[in-house]
Amino acid sequence: MxxxxxxxxxxxxxxxxxxxxxxxxxxAVAILLAIELILNAANINLVAFGRLGPAPAAGAQIFALFIxxxxxxxxxxxxAIILAIYRTAKTxxxxxxxxxxx
Amino acid sequence: xxxxxxxxxxxxxxxxxxxxLFHAALSLGLVLVGTAGLFLTLEAEFLAWTQLLIYVxxxxxxxxxxxxxxxxxGQGTLASASAHRARSAAVVxxxxxxxxxxxxxxxxxxxxxxxxxxxxxxGQELLTTYLLPFEVISVVLLAAMVxxxxxxxxxxxxxxxxxxxxxxxxxxxxxxAPRSGAD
Numbered sequence: 001m002x003x004x005x006x007x008x009x010x011x012x013x014x015x016x017x018x019x020x021x022x023x024x025x026x027x028a029v030a031i032l033l034a035i036e037l038i039l040n041a042a043n044i045n046l047v048a049f050g051r052l053g054p055a056p057a058a059g060a061q062i063f064a065l066f067i068x069x070x071x072x073x074x075x076x077x078x079x080a081i082i083l084a085i086y087r088t089a090k091t092x093x094x095x096x097x098x099x100x101x102x
Numbered sequence: 103x104x105x106x107x108x109x110x111x112x113x114x115x116x117x118x119x120x121x122x123l124f125h126a127a128l129s130l131g132l133v134l135v136g137t138a139g140l141f142l143t144l145e146a147e148f149l150a151w152t153q154l155l156i157y158v159x160x161x162x163x164x165x166x167x168x169x170x171x172x173x174x175x176g177q178g179t180l181a182s183a184s185a186h187r188a189r190s191a192a193v194v195x196x197x198x199x200x201x202x203x204x205x206x207x208x209x210x211x212x213x214x215x216x217x218x219x220x221x222x223x224x225g226q227e228l229l230t231t232y233l234l235p236f237e238v239i240s241v242v243l244l245a246a247m248v249x250x251x252x253x254x255x256x257x258x259x260x261x262x263x264x265x266x267x268x269x270x271x272x273x274x275x276x277x278x279a280p281r282s283g284a285d
Contacts, residue, residue: 002104005206040134071157080254084253
């Protein structure tokens with residue numbers, strides 16, 4: 001089994017890719033894709049620590065399960081909001097939706 | 103593990119850099135399947151199958167639906183990304199260097215050889231120690247479901263602009279009733 005630090009490097013890389021995507025993407029759906037990357041990085045970190053860390057615990061996997069459920073909620077609500085914005089503003093580009101601008 | 107990690111990172115790069123949104127979503131699918139494989143290498147079998155079922159089966163399908171509904175499959179090409187791409191890359195690279203440099207100085211204690219956390223143990227923990235979070239997350243799921251339906255329905259009824267929660271004046275209610283019935 002690979003050492004813990006290998007998993008940590010991998011999850012840090014995935015997290016950084018996700019943050020880069022959130023910062024640079026303009027399409028709201030693409031931003032959601034990047035957020036899924038970040039949540040996956042967190043899950044890898046949790047499970048790696050739960051199995052290889054100093055104090056292994058079943059709570060790590062259960063917490064990862066909760067994160068998967070919350071990610072599903074986030075995707076559902078986020079995509080519903082994106083569709084509603086698309087119907088109202090006719091665009092999904094995050095910097096062109098300025099409904100609150102006076 | 104090395105091949106799997108390289109595949110996950112490559113697919114992650116593709117997810118945030120591909121210009122065709124549909125291709126980016128497919129790369130995210132690769133990342134999710136690769137993560138399930140990583141869970142298998144960490145002996146978290148239940149989590150791996152849950153990841154495949156929920157993420158790849160449900161969330162990815164939802165995202166593909168949203169892409170088809172908003173930009174269409176064919177013309178899913180993204181408008182050019184914002185101008186501060188180089189600055190974002192610099193900040194993110196700095197964060198990566200600091201983080202990896204930080205935890206590469208720590209020497210972790212050796213892990214135990216066997217994982218005691220089989221599926222029965224997980225289920226037992228979920229329904230005893232973690233019962234309250236388990237119940238709360240079901241309520242959260244229900245709330246998200248209802249919320250998504252409400253957001254989706256607002257347009258169908260033609261009431262997107264009505265303050266649905268406010269009690270309407272009697273005249274307005276009579277005027278509004280035939281319209282919502284006709285819709």
